Amino acid sequence: MSDIALPLERRSSDGPRQMALFRRLQRTLLKNGVWQAVRKSRLRIGLILVLSLMIWGGLYGLFREGFVFLRNLETTVPISFYIIELLFGMFFLVLTGLLIFSVGIFLHESLFRASETRYLLTTPARADQIFGYKFREAVFFSGWAFLLLGSPLLIAYGIEMRADWPYFILFLPFLVGFLILPASIGALGCLLIVDLFPRHRRLVLGLMVLAVVLLGVVWLVYLFYDARSEGLSEAWLQKLLNHLRPSQWWGLPSRWMTAGLMSAAHSRFDDALFYLALVWSNGLFAYLLAAWTAGRIYRRAYNGVNSTGGSRTANLIDKVLRAFANGFDRLAYLLLAWTDARTRLFILKDLRTFRRDSAQMAQVLILGGILFLYFINIRWLPHGQYADYERTLIGLMNVAVIGLMMATYTSRFVFPLMSLEGRNFWILGLLPISRERLLLSKFAYAAAVTVTIGLGLATISEVMLRLAWPIVAVHLLAVLVLSLGLSAISVGLGTYLVNLKETNPSKIATGFGGTINLLVSLVFALTVIVLAGVSTLLYFADPNLLEPETVLRVRWWMGLSVAVLCLTGMAAVILPLRLGIRAFRRMEF
Amino acid sequence: MSAMIELHDVSKFYGDKLAVDGLTLTISRGELFAFLGPNGAGKTTTIKMLCGLLFPSRGTIRIGGYDVQKQGDLARQIISYVPDQPFLYEKLTGREFLEFIREMYGMDPVSGRRRIEELIEVFELTSFVDDLTESYSHGMKQRTVFAAALLHQPEVLIVDEPMVGLDPKSQRLVKDLMRREVARGGTVFMSTHLLGDVEELATRIGIVHRGRLIGCGTLDTLRKQAAHDGSLEDVFLRLTAEEEPAALAAKEAS
Structure with a gap:
């Protein structure tokens, strides 16, 4: 062990203190950024606010019309409740996928490529605290569009369903809580992929995205085949709705969100709070798991990513990728001969x-x-x-x-x-x-x-x-x-x-x-x-x-x-x- | 004198390319060690391993007795790293950045703030320390980064090309500070291409070439090794050229 006496009143860095420090850093950066923008670019801030309000208002109008349409449909086809449930399920399921990938990609850049983390890694900042700091940033950047899209949808739904006032308070913690679980899964996936495949991490990510997309395409094609046999009829609609049922599987956050929000809108607040607790507890547990993993593998993964390259003997994947790239360049050169x-x-x-x-x-x-x-x-x-x-x-x-x-x-x-x-x-x-x-x-x-x-x-x-x-x-x-x-x-x-x-x-x-x-x-x-x-x-x-x-x-x-x-x-x-x-x-x- | 930096048989691979090859080195408390080498010799890789950014593929590194890989958080408590491209948060003022570093190293608010004021004065930051760092010139940034690096009175100061972009007055300031750090018992590990500064400051010099330490000691020791009684520049060129006989022959012919 070291015989060095720590100078001044230096204490061993502890997690909660560093977490508070990074939170203060984030608040100061945000405050200074906003203050500077307000002082120097009022027009820009004003435009952002006006445009955001316009987008929000437009979305609200669109969703409100959609719910009115479904309510009117109820008089002829009494399945609007069922349709809304499935549409909510699909909405949150698709967003789960998008958030997983967007947070994962964002964290890859900010944890492994940014000069800020390169600096922080040379300080006594703990790996899990650096991760937590960058995770909050990733959720903020990936989540604001989700809130801009989700809030008009849920407000329009609440107004159309004539929900009681607690619904309009509860939907926000639902939306924010929902961000944590997919974001944590994306973060965990990012850390594991980088740690296990430091050299071919991008290829692995690409293959995963491709696999998800192919599954989606297979499912869409399957729907079209059904359409071929049934035509656009009530039976076809019923079949389509049945195909959307998997989004309502009890183990999916899309189900918890749908059930919780619909319960809140129908004033079943016990159920709503249960689902809200389910969303938050699972999200926070996933975050803890990701932060715990980061504490153990982040520095190793960083070393792995920054120790690749310089290979003199390219493997088969490298050779194929290089040949494809060279072909692409040659083709482009020929196609641009007119310039x-x-x-x-x-x-x-x-x-x-x-x-x-x-x-x-x-x-x-x-x-x-x-x-x-x-x-x-x-x-x-x-x-x-x-x-x-x-x-x-x-x-x-x-x-x-x-x-x-x-x-x-x-x-x-x-x-x-x-x-x-x-x-x-x-x-x-x-x-x-x-x-x-x-x-x-x-x-x-x-x-x-x-x-x-x-x-x-x-x-x-x-x-x-x-x-x-x-x-x-x-x-x-x-x-x-x-x-x-x-x-x-x-x-x-x-x-x-x-x-x-x-x-x-x-x-x-x-x-x-x-x-x-x-x-x-x-x-x-x-x-x-x-x-x-x-x-x-x-x-x-x-x-x-x-x-x-x-x-x-x-x-x-x-x-x-x-x-x-x-x-x-x-x-x-x-x-x-x-x-x-x-x-x-x-x-x- | 106790060993502050110990590298034992350290090697580092990038893929299958060997960047650092079996480096063994011990630097004691109160030394200013200059680490020299041609471009791509493995200097920055060694520095990154000292800071814990990269792990050695083989061998061990200890800073103040702490294994950098196994007890990294403790080792990083006693080091400071000043890279050639300084990092500062653009949306923080210089003072806010120094406060952030004070808290990061768990320094007491009262004595920490006193030390911040001291460093603001020493590095002559007063006129701009309350502006956002995005408005700083390179020299202002480098001075702020040095102030931050010395704030917690590190046992080991690691600097990569510290004089790049600094005006003569700031260069003198940095040199004086490094001397002062050494005088108070700190250890400075400096990588640079400015051989004049090395001659002026270093207590010992290490020359690395193609990942291997090809010379280490005082300037006199290196002169003896090179069998040449000239300047450090001549000694450096001779030692590194000896590794490349063809290059040496070409040089002598010219």
Whole structure:
């Protein structure tokens, strides 16, 4: 043992004291951040509040309408209670999965890659206390969107069910308590994966995500097969509801949340409190287990992650991955032959960063893969039972799904591109290439990815649905406009609202600029979808039932909506890029 | 003199690449040990193992008698690490950061705050210590990090490239402080490429090359080992070049 006398009045560091210290640190960081924002960026804070309120209000209205619809349905089909129970179950089950993965991925970055934890690990801070500190941060970042989504849903439900006032107090501890269990499972999974597979942790995570997604896809395909045999009937609805029953298994937190909230809404407060205790006790137990595990393996896992690399003999997985990556680069090089050499270099740099970012690749492959499987399976829809009009509507919905997926993708991955140049930004400023070209190369990169994936998926959907060619043309045009417009919005606003201090792309995407970008992207996507929808619906106006003058007017409106669609696309490309170029020119390095 | 830093047959692999190869070294209380080596020689890896960030693949490291791997929390109580890229919370003021460190090391509030005021004065932080650290220059950050590192009066101070980005006045300040730390019985382990500073400050010098300790002792000892009575720069180049005969031949030819 050491013979060293500890100087001053130093005491051995104990867990509760460190926990209190880290809590104080978090409070001070938050207080200073908010205070600084209030002093320096009042407009930004105001915008965030107004936009959050708008989103909250919009969601509340949507959910309220949904519950009114279900209550009205009760008069004809007396199963609305059953439907709400299953929908709540599915809502919380899906959120459980999303929270597990989002907290796990967030913690991977903050526990194993961040300079803050590298510093803390050299201090006497205990491993479980560092974990607890970063865990609270992860729950905060992953959970705020859940609260923004969950609170209007549950308030709308309570008002529609005319719940007593205790319900409106109880739903909040339900929501907050619900976050802890999936977050703890995600954290535990992250620690174990990193500890057991330090070198191939990303691959293992990718395979796990893929397995979950495949299970979901198999289940969806199974539903479609049922739809094929039954058609859209009451029996089909009953079958669908039966398929959702697993979300109500007694051992799942989705069941505890559903049963607890519905009990509270129906003033059965004994039951509600029992389920609330179940949610919290299981969540806290899972957290304790994760923190206990972190205390034992975090430092070892950190060592494992930071001791990989430098391998001279690549194994089979490495060789396959490397061959795939080289093929990807070569293909990209060939496809970009039409660009000039400097622009091509920049696009290739971003493409390489894209393929090396496993989170990005995984999300694109998963989202793209799900849509691909779904579109491929559309051909099983019984065409006899669905009129041309209904199939066209399905096609339009598919365009909407592609648009919304692309809006999410560009906001998450394209918007942070400029900010991620970060401390190397001065290099860009000094390069012998104009700033316009730099920005346009980012746009070309984003557009190349979105156009390829978007048009590819849309073409499969349209072919599988066997739609009429004018409809196919309008839908493909809409997807093209969406791809180009969303890419330009994210590149332009990403430059205009650049955040050079942040190195974590998730934080850039969920920050102020990222939120504005997402909202603008969603508004643009919805505008394009509505315009495409107008053309699509007008196509079905039957000339035999209309006056010749009206037919002419309908055709004119169709043409006008297509023209407006094109003009909207052009505006969405030109305006944000000009805004970005102007901001880029003014930037100092 | 009691041993404060002991490395016994320490090796470290990154995958199958050997970064540190059988390093054995003992540094006593009151020594300022300079750790030199070309880029990629294994200096930072050794420092990371001393701080407990990385574990040795083989061998043991003891700081103040505590095994860094088995009694890490105790070992880290008596060390301070100043990396070449200092970390500070951007949304804390310098004073808040120092308070955080005071509490992290469990120091008494009254004497701890007295010491904070002392260090603010010594490192001349008064004019900016109540501003958020995101507004600090590199030198201001480095001075704040040094103040934080010395706050709990560590037994072992580990510094990686301490002079990078510091102006001459701050460099002098840091050198004086390291001397003072050694004079009060502390141990300083310093990795640097500034050989002039090493000649000026170090009581002993270790030269690491390709993960192996190829020379260790006072400047005179190293001169004898290199059979060369020149500056530390000449000695360093000769010793590291001896490991690479081809490189040495090329150098002499030129």
